[in-house]
Amino acid sequence: MDFRLSEEERAFVAEVVAFLEGEATHPDAADFMAPDREADSMLADSPARRAFNRRLGEQGYLGMTWPAQYGGSERPGIYEYLLNEELAGRGAPLIGKGVGCIGKTLIRHGSDVLKSEFLPRILTADVEFALGYSEPNAGSDLAALKLRATKTETGWILDGQKTFTTSAHFADWYWVAARTDPTAPKHKGISVFLIPMDHPGLTIQEIKTMGDHRTNAVFFDHVEIGEDRLVGEVNKGWIYVCEALDFERFTFFTVNPIITKFRELLALLKATERGGAPLTDDPLIAQQIGRLAADVEAAKMLQRRVIVAAGKGEVPAVEAAMYKLFSTQLGQRLADFALDALGPQGLLAHGAAGAPADGKWEHSYRATALDTIGGGSSEVQKNIIARRGLGLPLA
């Protein structure tokens, strides 16, 4: 496999790097770039972050893969990866939800009304979305979702609950999967709706997580919406959700933060002394670093396989599952090793006197717990590899 970038792709990366270097000098850069912490800026909101997203739009970086008729530049998908890698490397918000899941689904299946209402605003980053899929009893088995949408003469009424909706507390619109036909087989009675996040009848309740990320439970109490809020065809929602998850997997999981974290950890351990010698002089620590270096390289190659397959127009579900499984567990192993090697000091949190790297590794240990759950848990990835990759029977 040839993993090298073309001249045009390398030029694009150089252009993005130059743009981000300029952005890093912005007085509010700390609000939308967090290079020394986990890349969690997607999970928070601020005027500076929104302004940064709008500047991404002005640069033409949103909708790069969209058709020209919707304001896109019809570039191959690899450009979205390349952009997201550079954004992730600096802890800046990634492009994904709006441009990927929602924009691409609307382009393929949305009504003209929804297209003209949302696509231009996605391109200028004037709208934020939250994804409402998971429910208390429907996560890995998403098709078991129960949020009920009942047909009325003029539209739909929604009743029920979603859980773990990231960004519901600041998003403008809610992309929601609901059950529209409870009598149909579970994959066939689901539809997707777009609902304003401040709609009467919606209650948003904070869920705090161990990684300091805020997510939310969302309750629907007789939420009445018009027919025009339905995305595509009724009862075809499962197809749209699966397609959108494919878009998400392709664009959300980046390798640059892992490479950067590995380099930073190596530098920290070299600079940290115990018993008058750098920690890296300890043969056990050196061995583990060697192992992690090989793992980082393996993660890079697994990700390249996803990109190459996607570039050929394939749906690299198995490659993406392998990469997600391996890289998210590697992120956790890195943080685990950092705390082991740093000893008790490694447990000191951000702001504590003497905390190595100002508590970065203590935070990373907590924050990376999410990575093997969100976007499909590790077990779900293993199932995809076993069934779709190896043809093993369903459990």
Ligand SMILES: Cc1cc2nc3c(=O)[nH]c(=O)nc-3n(C[C@H](O)[C@H](O)[C@H](O)COP(=O)(O)OP(=O)(O)OC[C@H]3O[C@@H](n4cnc5c(N)ncnc54)[C@H](O)[C@@H]3O)c2cc1C
């Ligand atoms: C911080 C955070 C943010 C999130 N953000 C969003 C969001 O914005 N929008 C959204 O819709 N969802 C979001 N999620 C939900 C996330 O996608 C689900 O938590 C995830 O899919 C797992 O579902 P679950 O929590 O219901 O766990 P379950 O599906 O109940 O799984 C519990 C355990 O059983 C394992 N398991 C389940 N099924 C199988 C199987 N068939 N074989 C083997 N093992 C299995 C799982 O791997 C897991 O270890 C978020 C979650 C978190 C924690």
